[in-house]
Amino acid sequence: MDIRNEFTLIGSSPVFRQLLNTAQLVAATRATVLITGESGSGKENLARFLHEHSPLASRPFIAVNCANLPENLVESELFGHRRGAFSNAVADRDGLVRAAHNGTLFLDEISELPLTAQAKLLRFLENGEILPLGCDRPIKVNVRVLAASNCDLEKMVQAGKFRADLFYRLQVVPMEVPPLRERVGDIPLLVEHFVELAAQRHGLPPISFGPDAMRALRSHAWPGNVRELEHVISRA
Numbered sequence: 001m002d003i004r005n006e007f008t009l010i011g012s013s014p015v016f017r018q019l020l021n022t023a024q025l026v027a028a029t030r031a032t033v034l035i036t037g038e039s040g041s042g043k044e045n046l047a048r049f050l051h052e053h054s055p056l057a058s059r060p061f062i063a064v065n066c067a068n069l070p071e072n073l074v075e076s077e078l079f080g081h082r083r084g085a086f087s088n089a090v091a092d093r094d095g096l097v098r099a100a101h102n103g104t105l106f107l108d109e110i111s112e113l114p115l116t117a118q119a120k121l122l123r124f125l126e127n128g129e130i131l132p133l134g135c136d137r138p139i140k141v142n143v144r145v146l147a148a149s150n151c152d153l154e155k156m157v158q159a160g161k162f163r164a165d166l167f168y169r170l171q172v173v174p175m176e177v178p179p180l181r182e183r184v185g186d187i188p189l190l191v192e193h194f195v196e197l198a199a200q201r202h203g204l205p206p207i208s209f210g211p212d213a214m215r216a217l218r219s220h221a222w223p224g225n226v227r228e229l230e231h232v233i234s235r236a
Contacts, residue, residue, distance in 0.1 A: 009042065009049050010193050011186030015178045019046075026173050027053035032125065034110075034170045035148040037177030040227030043148040044108060046177055051104040056144060059103030064096050067112040074117045075133060079124075082134035089134065097130055100143045110170070111151040111162060122166045145170070180222040180229060187218050190226060194233035207236060 009020060026033060027050045035043045044063060051061045069077050076086075080095030097105060107113070113121065124130050125145060129138040147170045156162035180187070191209060199206040209217070222228055 009045055010189050011183055012189065013183040013185045016183050016186055019175070019177065022175060023049055024053065026050060026175070028055070030054075030056075030144050032144070032170055032172040033146045033175055034153075034173070035146065035175050035177065036153075037148075037150060038179045038225055039150045040225035041177040041179055042226050043150070043177050044106065046175065047104075047106040047108075047146045047148060050146060051106075051144075054104070054144070056103050060100050061104045061106065062096055062100035063106040063108060065108045067109040069112075071114055074114055075120060078117060079120060079130045080132035080135075082132055086133065093132075095130070095132060097124065097143060098139070098141055100141075102142050104144045104146060107145065107147040109149060110147040111149045111153060111156060115161075115163065118163045118166050122163060122169060125166075125169050180225045184218050187229070188214060190229055191217065191233060194230045197230075198234045198236075201234075209236075 009016075009023070011017075011020075023046060033047075033050060035046055037043050047063070048061060051057060064078070066074075076089075076093060076095065078096050080093045080098060081089050083089055083092050107121075120130075124141070128140055128142065130141055131138050153162050153167050157164045157167050191214070195206045195209075198204075217229070217232075224231075
């Protein structure tokens with residue numbers, strides 16, 4: 001029996017079933033989760049699964065790619081600012097943390113967060129309060145935090161590039177998404193799913209893959225993981 005859900009957590013392999021069983025248990029809690037795995041393996045899909053199967057499912061899910069935050073504006077983007085806090089602050093801004101109030105904040109590529117912002121994030125995780133730039137009074141925010149990285153954060157801690165206290169605070173529950181090469185038995189199910197999606201998207205009838213094509217798909221190394229497979233199916 002295969003397992004499917006709306007966020008392409010699809011598969012029947014033992015390693016996938018173990019991941020999904022853990023996700024179903026963790027989703028019901030408010031525990032902070034650190035999701036690791038290679039690029040394209042489905043870390044954000046897992047984060048969305050944890051949110052959608054939690055008591056917070058009807059609340060906001062705010063996904064933030066930390067690598068896309070301008071370094072000089074990281075604190076403002078995350079924690080907000082008050083008008084006049086700096087030269088371009090022409091209006092108040094709540095920030096992404098407050099946008100996720102009573103919901104889930106997903107911090108992707110957490111390894112790209114500057115050390116100064118890491119310190120503020122740690123304080124927020126410890127006391128549930130943020131201090132927007134230009135504000136003299138902390139604000140309580142109720143948010144579940146999920147973080148993800150495709151880097152080895154432990155090595156970054158040893159190199160002084162990531163705060164050890166933040167690392168341990170984030171990985172209350174560590175979850176690793178396996179690469180596609182470790183779950184090749186799930187490729188036929190993923191192919192079927194992506195064929196259906198591509199057919200709907202382009203208004204075309206679904207295509208089928210013969211035994212030779214499927215063998216080729218199963219033997220590929222898939223350095224781009226599930227995302228690469230989806231793009232291959234879309235091109236086909």
